[in-house]
Amino acid sequence: MRPLFALPALLLLAACSEQQMCISRATQDLRAVRSFVNEAEGNLARGYALVETEVVDYERKQCGETPNGDTKYCRVAVKDTVIKRKSIDLDGEAAKLAVLRQKEAVLAAKADAQVLACQQAYPD
Template identity: 40%
Template sequence: MPRNTFLALLSLPLALTACGTPQERCISRHTSEYRAVSKLLDEVEANLERGYAWGERAVESDRLTQCRRVHRAKDGSIRVAYRPCYVESVDIQRYRIPIDPATETRKRDNLRERQKELAAKAQASVQACKAAYPE
């Protein structure tokens, strides 16, 4: 058996384990909306606490660096030379976004209600997944 094939077969159980057990996949699949609403609720509550929201934007810029240039000399040897050059760089910049506290409060209240509705469904789904896929 070739070495690469052997290594690939050895890593197969690790790759399958990384996906989770059938019970974990079932629970994850059936509670995704609850987790999404909970995450949004946490974000809205943090915005209200801070008084502003965070936004992100990509900022492009050029930065000076050393570029390598490989060329062949007249005698046939390969020469490496370095020269300054500009390379495009993209950075993510965070910035503050003003919020309307009244709107954020209504959003928080609606998300809390939705989270309460989904909590019962999520709990029932978790129990069903545990019954269907005991560990």
């Protein structure tokens, strides 16, 4: 059954050129740091962080019949993800953002060089 799940991923990768895969690998760290920068900027703008939390609730569902023909109901756990607010240290978040921006600049320069190398190694 698992090969069926892997098939779409393989088809997607097969559609990517060597150059695109090389560029994706070269910019992976930069994209991650930019995601963290965006998160920190959002936290500072709001004044708090947003945290995903999984909660469990229960629903009553029909699960069969009793021997005399009555409907039997069962409690079924239902998981859901909710977003909650979390207080943060604004000064610490600002310091973290400054460090992330410095790291972003370093990674951007490195990624630019690697992208050029990918384009030269795998011309379209």
